[in-house]
Amino acid sequence: MNERQVTNTNSNLGKCCETGPLTPLQRREEAFEIRENAAQFQKDLPLPNHPCNGDENLYANKIGNFSKTLPHNGLGEVDINAYNIFIKALTTGNPDIFEAIPLGGVMKLANPQASYAYDLIGPDSHHLTTMIPPTFSSAWRASEMAEDYWSALTRDVPFINYNTNYLTIAAASDLSKFSDFRGPKEDGVVTTQTLFRGNLPGDLIGPYISQFFYKDVPFGNKTIVQRYDSPMAGDDFMVSYDEWLNIQNGGLPNNSITFDCLPRYIRNGRDLGQWVHVDFTYQGMLTACLILLSFGDKALDPRNPYLNSRTQVGFITFGAAQILDFVAKAARIALEAAWYQKFLVQRVLRPEAFGGCVENNLTGATRYPINPELFNSKALPKVFSKYGTYLLPMAYPEGCPTHPAYPAGHATIAGAGATMLKAFFNESFIIPDPVVASADGLSLLPYSGAALTIGGELNKLASNISIGRDLAGVHWRSDSSEGLKLGESVAIQILQDYKNTYNEHFSGFTLTKFDGTTIII
Template identity: 60%
Template sequence: MKDKKGSLKGDLKALKRRLKKAFKIREEAAEFYKEQPVISHPTNKDELRYENKIANFSKGMPHNELGEVNVDDYDEYIQILNSGDPEDFEDLPLEGERKMVNPQAAYAFEMVGPDSHQLVLPPAPSFSSAEMAAEMVELYWHALTRDVPFNEYDTNPLTLAAANELSGLTDFRGPKIDGKVTPGTLFRDNLPGALTGPYISQFLWKDIPYVSTTITQRYRTTKAGEDFLTDYDEWLAVQNGSIPPGPDYDPTPRYIRTARDMAEFVYNDRSVESGLAASLIILRYGTAAWDKNNPYLDSDTQIGFSTFGVPHILDFVTRAARPGLEAAWFQKWLVHRRLRPEEFGGRIHNKLMGKADYPIHPDVLNSEALAKIYETYGSYLLPQAYPEGCPLHPAYPAGHAAFVGAMVTMLKALFDESFVIPDPVIATSDGLQLIDYEGPPLTVGGELNKLAYNIANGRDAAGVHFRASGLNGLNLGEQAAIGILRDYKATYNEDFEGFTFTKFDGRTITI
């Protein structure tokens, strides 16, 4: 407003007050994180325990005939990682054509939410532990059952055998019913509501409304029975950084109906696709599916847009993915450096072939799954869904799990978890059509949690990640998203009670 002389002095004063308020909001957020206690990052100590580095990621570097890394090169790699000097990373000791994936992301800073170095994970299962053995037994069964339709888990001899063996392992951490793994809990996670209904989330099956068209979720997949890195010479060449030829593709796109299909989906996504698709599907249900704390649901005069409207939702869902990844990359490169399943499969193979003596728990060495692998492939290596096996970054935590954990957390905060999804579907065993699902109601919260483990476990199904890497990756992404929500809570003008949702561990939180 102008004063008597026509100046804008009053407006400038208001602007100055706003600038001070904006600064205070940012300052208080920064102070909150600054005052957090300095934390240590626990590891399983395998990197110190084994001088030959058999328990740590080394793919792409020079290896001997056993697939063990050259220790001098490994030590140089650690020095480079710890230096943080961008010039040093150009001297990473690589053997073949492949390059390390973004280790400098471990040093990146975020402007909203917690710094990646402030988030903590429990140690990864140790190399010789029963838990590690159980994770490998599960992965061998994953490989053996890649082409079994989810609809046939209750009757297929392989999935029945898998459930039976996993039930009897010393330290298997997957979901059970009355102490037993069942075909209905096989390869799943016990997240709230996620064990209800089909294995695959509705958000990976239902049509996606996109601008003025509709995307049908039938995807390219690879041919059944095509697995990789089961020949030792090929496996060793890939450990040294070689790039093998690509797979053969099924000419018919299909709805996701097997673990192989799910593995192919998470081979081709880049990060935000699954979260974005889920948000677009839920938005189609209207404001009845929105979180009840949304301040505009009861307004007689306003609707949300930039705040608490569709742009707000889409922004939060997609912006959460990268901080989740940065948190994972810090843990991968600067803390745990856990070996990948294909590397552990090499250790198992060489031990059972009498070429090396590694401290591997007998639960995997004596397993039915491993015997079937040898009978089928003529080696004890873990069959991979991808020709080149895993990417060149360590296994703990899983990057896919971290970014989907962050996105799903945002979706649960912005939508009504109890909303029942209308007209649920299930894919036929050939993946060519969707039919009506008949069973208990499927809620937004349960199907979002199911989406989270579908994306995480899809990497397990491919043979490139372990169970603990996925579950702890989800929790890490959740921590990153909670920090973003906390910081933004202070920025709104609306009378807003806060973001309320159910965490992956089942606890309800309000921010």
């Protein structure tokens, strides 16, 4: 057989093997149209406003804004020339100017140029918005700072003992007195049942920690028992002024975390804070997804087109491969949305920096316009009595990350991941054999109480992940609550882009939003 005959034979074989309702040309046009329609949908959405709290223009010394890693004076006030170069880099987007930003130490800014990144699915990061964050001088900000002080003071109190411990009882009573505290309440007051919890449906039901932090995780041919490295009690950092100032300037910490010899289930704020210290981006939602998949078909969303199929099961579509992919896919796009707000819109200071302002005010070095409600908090004298300063005791030696506070990246990822999982699983499915960690975190105890559902426990997991960063001292409550909403918006629009990509008879994704409303995509 000559070369020409071989070529013709191969060509004929290729034509004989073609199967499907569309020719290659038709398929190409259909694929283009789907992508074009998704892009047009995003383009046609109204352009949002991007309001900020105005602190950057209000205070010449930039006390209301993030400036960690830049050089600071002895009061912790940023060098204005360095800050202006930082703003010039953000305004122009010029990579060369970013390289010219003066640093005060060895720590570097965390990826500010991610603020300009584009993506090819879901919403553009610049086309999502958040509400205006608290101002530096507001009663709202004062209440959030008091909550962070109390979080530090109660890090070692087991969640299971919140109802009886004198510190958590005092924290709930104190936070109830703030005029603009926006955490959950019962009958108008903060209680030990609502303390440090989120405002999402399901957050106040059952144990503080979500079942998705306690259940064993099927991981291929291995089962992961969710006991984690636990820092020693009382292991707090940045409570001396020199260390605090060193960290603001981008210096390396002088200390490190000391760990207990035994791994433990997450049983208190310190354990949870450490989990969100070293987790990878979508770790919590990945483990939740693996646990949910182990529950079988009965835990899938009733709209899944394969639940009633006689001949097929889902896999690449409406099965494990797609769900796992979407949880991961949403994480980075959610971070892009958060980074845009963090660097190009808000630039909100971190709680550790605010703690320095409190310290300087109370020692007479400054007269910053901190809302007086904070100085009436019973947390402040307790912090001073224990540490000798009014600085915020941090769970991490290095303090907060080197990017602005608002909104929280962890919260945005958690909001996106929880929303994806609610779209694929049955939110009303009751989680079997619920448990709660013992006070020492060495065992799991049976939980008997109100039923815990997939929807409620996914919401709780998202709140645990976001508020866990607050408990460590690196975020404000508003960073967490608004980050969750931002992540939810990202996930919904990703699902919107994909809704017309399936061959199956599919009536749409159904999920309950964080505000309690049900939507169909």
